[in-house]
Amino acid sequence: MDFKSILTGWYKQNRRDLPWRSTSNPYYIWVSEVILQQTRVAQGLAYYQRFTNTFPTIYDLANAHEDTVLKVWQGLGYYTRARNLHNAAKLIVNQHNGKIPPEYSELIKIKGIGDYSAGAIASFAFKKAVPAIDGNVYRIIARIFGVFSLPTSAQGKKDFHQIVMDLMDKEAPDTFNQALLDFGALQCVPKSPKCGDCPFQDYCYAYRNNMIDSLPVKGKKLIPRDRYFTYLLIQFGYNTFISKRKSKDIWHSLYEFPLIETEKALSPNLLHKHKALKEWVGTKGYTIIYISDMVKHLLSHQTLHTRFVIIRIDSISKKLSQECTMVPTSEVSHYSTPKLIDNFLAAEPAAKYFLSPQDFH
Known part of the structure; x- marks a missing residue:
């Protein structure tokens, strides 16, 4: 089987016309690959x-x-990608005079550039004969060649890397790697691949052995963790309160409203009695304007069960003044916030009870 000829022949007929493929600018290629990772x-x-x-x-x-970078990234999720991209850009400017290194061995040393990104930049921008292996490539190689190594294991990565190196078109590694990525995205897809018109049908181990759904080998599936959030959208005049998440947790460096996290769902009745509510709003007078139904939000390994509570206060508590920043309610959209919060702010209850001008007299 002449793998590279079959693959590139398919690619000529089916390649995607994408803007980052019309440039050899390594910065644009890098940005595109980071965005497309998830x-x-x-x-x-x-x-x-x-x-x-x-x-x-x-x-x-x-x-x-950083806030500007995260705001532009807002909506893509997996914000660690944006922070790593930003930090790596600063490192390249400071240590490499703004020139992205052409060699895989140099790229991989830059924090924030992983195996795949280093391979993509080196091969797409600089025509270096190195693999760019993502989930698409693992799937194609495992199915066609019957590779049972676990892609996430150290040995598995070595096995797949060697196979791709052996198959690679050393004269046109950029085209070869792009073809692999497109073949996995369009033809050899995870579920219900298009085996009927696949050019590798006669050679594919998984197809001939009825193992399409079994390859590549999968590791143990993580059970999502349930978390229970109650966000307090606190109104003080025409202002509200936000804070930046700093702990090593989800949404690092994004802004959120005052949060109460509990081990179980916090019902409206229990909310009134909860100690944390009193700490956030103080004891000098507050009015609960609105309590949302529970909102379910899925992350990669977590399920968030969240209520949004809109509250009007008469004075600022010590906890609010110490842990939050007061901003005009009309300017909340200027800050980068998790999609869970974005979705609520775009919904009718927020527009009616929180974002619209209120009568505070």
């Missing part, structure tokens, strides 16, 4: 345009404030 192409296109328009050079990204 994002579908259809969703990522608009974010790629917005990100590169806002930060057209690596210097613009390196010199930007």
Whole structure:
């Protein structure tokens, strides 16, 4: 089987026309690959345009404030990607004079650039014969060649890396790697792959042995953890209160409203009696304007069960003054917040009870 000829032949007929494929600018290629690591192409296109328009050079990204970067990234999720991209850009500007290294061995040393991104930048931008292996590539190789190594294990990564190196078109590694990625995204998809018109049908181990759903080998599935949040949207005149998450947890560096996290769901009746509520709103007078139903929000390994409570206060508590920043309610949208909060702010209850001008007399 002439793997690379079959693959590139398929690619000529089916390749996706994507904006980052019309450039050899390593910065643009890097940005696109970071966005696409946890994002579908259809969703990522608009974010790629917005990100590169806002930060057209690596210097613009390196010199930007983290809050600005996260705000532009808002909606893509997995915000660690944005922080790593930002930090790596600063490192490249400071230590490499703004020039992204062409060699895989140098790229991989930069914190925030992993195996896949290093391979993608080196091969797509600099035509280096190195693999760019993501989930698509693991799936293709495992199915066609019957590889039973676990992709997430150290040995598995070595096995797949060697196979791709042996198959690679050393004269056109950029085309070869792009073809692999497109083949996994369009043809050899995770569920219900298009085996009927697959050019590898006669050679595919998984197809011939009825093991399409069994390859690649999967590790233990993590059971999502349940967490229970109650967000307090506190009104003081035309202002509200937010704080930046700093702990090593979800949404690091994003802004949120005062939070009560409990081991079980906090019902409206129990909320009135909860010690944390008194600490946040104080004892000099408050009015609960609205309590939402429980909202379920799925993350990769967590399920958040959340209520939003809109409260009007007469004075600022010690806890609010020490742990939060008071901002005009109309300016909350200027801050980068988790999608869970974005969704609530875009819904009717927030517009009616929180974001609209209130009569505070």
